[in-house]
Amino acid sequence: MPTPTGKSTRAERLAQPLAREVAEQVAADHGVCIRPVSLRRTDIATGRTEVIDVPCGSTLESRCPACAKRKRSLRRTQCEEGWHLDTEPVIQPDPPTDAQRAWVEQRAMVTAERDRLAATGAASAEDLAALDAAICDLDEEITASGLRGSVTRSTDTATAKPRRVRSTKRRQDAPDLPKRPMTRKTVGRAYTDPASGRVFRPSLFITLTLDSYGRVRSDGTPVDFSTYDYRRAARDALHFSKLVDRFVQNLRRVAGFDVQYFAAVEPQRRLAPHLHMATRGTLPRAELRQIAAATYHQVWWPNADTVRFDGDHLPEWDASAGTFLDPATGELLPTWDEALDALDENPDAQPHHVVRFGRQVDAKGVVAGSADADRCVRYLAKYLTKDIADCHASETTRQEQHVDRLLEALRFEPCSPRCANWLRYGVQPDEAKPGMRPGFCRSKAHRREHLGYAGRRVLVSRKWSGKTLADHKADRLAWVLNALGVTTGDDGQDDGDNPRPAPLTVASGSYAWELARPTDPDVAPRERRLLRAVGESLKRRAQLAAALDPEHSATPEQEAA
Known part of the structure; x- marks a missing residue:
């Protein structure tokens, strides 16, 4: 209670909940990340910029309860989908594109010319170094085109450490194991x-x-x-x-x-x-x-x-x-x-x-x-x-x-x-x-x-469900967008009023992305961004509820109440 003078004591003020902590609790209760990362998105064509918050993606509840809960839910989905498969998961890479094939062909031509000059001694050390630099540039282009791994293994034997080989003979205090012929299957017996x-x-x-x-x-x-x-x-x-x-x-x-x-x-x-x-x-x-x-x-x-x-x-x-x-x-x-x-x-x-x-x-x-x-x-x-x-x-x-x-x-x-x-x-x-x-x-x-x-x-294991964790996350997002009737374009942006962030790359489609600092003038305080994210979350939940059950849907104000 206030004192007779109308002022509260220090003990009474300390007993009052801190508004900043309550905002974090409300955000966590509604599945909103409490440690959002601010990214600045720039439209390459118009130069217009805006700051978009993306979840921190933490897997620890002590750091971000909402992100950790989503990560655990994804892991449960991954475990459930792969545990009792009755058909072999098919994991086939996509066929290479014409651009990827062209980069590899160009890499082959430069490699053949470099090896020919090195074998005949018709080129100087500077010329070979220039060709090596060109090969490195081509390898970067090959990786940027979307190919996994490297075209060739490292051949620099001068700096590579020799691999230590030890005997694979089993210890005398360890029992032997039976061994069966291997079959190419991942599904158990029925x-x-x-x-x-x-x-x-x-x-x-x-x-x-x-x-x-x-x-x-x-x-x-x-x-x-x-x-x-x-x-x-x-x-x-x-x-x-x-x-x-x-x-x-x-x-x-x-x-x-x-x-x-x-x-x-x-x-x-x-x-x-x-x-x-x-x-x-x-x-x-x-x-x-x-x-x-x-x-x-x-x-x-x-x-x-x-x-x-x-x-x-x-x-x-x-x-x-x-x-x-x-x-x-x-x-x-x-x-x-x-x-x-x-x-x-x-x-x-x-x-x-x-x-x-x-x-x-x-x-x-x-x-x-x-x-x-x-x-x-x-x-x-x-x-x-x-x-x-x-x-x-x-x-x-x-x-x-x-x-x-x-x-x-x-x-x-x-x-x-x-x-x-x-x-x-x-x-x-x-x-x-x-x-x-x-x-x-x-x-x-x-x-x-x-x-x-x-x-x-x-x-x-790699063939558990035939999907990565990112694939399971994309499946969930596709289900929500399909329930809301939202379609996406080639650049990963939806046609609504709140566009989704594209993949976190330096340049994605018609947008360029960079990390925004909390001290930048166009970045709002974290508490304000949390409140805004909670409001958007309530709005999206109301929209999803209305799409799934139109007869018993509630307005955003009713959902918030």
Whole structure:
């Protein structure tokens, strides 16, 4: 209540909701991006410019709830459409256009002339350099014409590093796997019920976890912090994505066909990453357990168990030599390639780390259209909008201590060949640079929100649904425009009063696009843009509702009320 003088106190004012935050909440409730990106669109013919806001496209709910919700919904659609396909997805590239063929033919002529002159010695070094520059320009034109990849592979063998080849012989402590002849199909086997004649094409929902690092409580914290193997937990999290790749390879070899999958990575309560995977087709559970037990990934890196430099005693950068050296002896530290060469030459060398799955393998058969199928799809997308660390909130002191101990183990653990932590163990990182310091690697694997896992949260095989995520998004947009009766032109603009932004390129059709800064005079404040976007969203929803159900449609004012 106001004071007798009619003025509110500071505590009362602080208790009042902040208008700016309420605007963000209202925008998020109506599916509007709260961090829009302003783009300036210029009509090339008339020179008229206008600022258009596009969604930020964030996948994290903590940054933008509306964009994260749309991304999760798209992933659910992608999972549902590809899980129980009964026909092979057809993925055929479009035929090349005349312009694309002309660019490739011109590239062939210049390449042939360049090779002829180089072989006969009839051209100087300057002439060959000019032809090489012309070839580079042609490659850029070929890419700009819409062709994927490169016409030729790189032939510069002078600067290319030789590929390290290691023995593919299986470890003695890993069981062998059965292998079936491969068939070119992605659809699983169908079964017919003899009683009803109904055809079933079941699929699998598989859950894989990592091994134990020590006994844990019900809240995921260790029973004994001192005996919990945090180093192995950190290394397993860093290399978990490679282990998943090995599992998919072994799964396809045993199944005998190109198994397609949709997988999501999330942490357990003990903070170890584990995998939920929907696969098309089935395998016996005994074979799945055998595949998980036989799957491993060896990390052939230099040894990182003995600390050589710590505290203030750290390697120093020699600017003249462009390398790190021991500050006490002045000895140059071995480079990354030298350390790998020494590892190759040692017949008794052991891998830096071997990551394996745990014994727990859960596999559940799922039939298309069942309640289990819908429940599994929802579970796959459950944590996609959260950081790894936010999936299971730390509510107690023990949980906070568990996170802190894991982060401390990750802080000095090398995450890649370029990680600065290699200096701690007396090895120069690959492509070493001045300023590197152990414990301060900028990779996201060392950040609290990732807890060691820096890979993709969603893993989708190429032939899962025959569509990319952009294709699924385009399908939704086409459905909405069709319901509203809106037609689009060749330049991607509709015929309504509010044109859609074209693809985010420098020049698209008759428009040129550039990023607009918040400080530009023609860019409105963010709060005003949010309110305008909410109003447009309500208007579009009312139009869509009227198109779907004309008899019970509401006006924009009624929809807003």
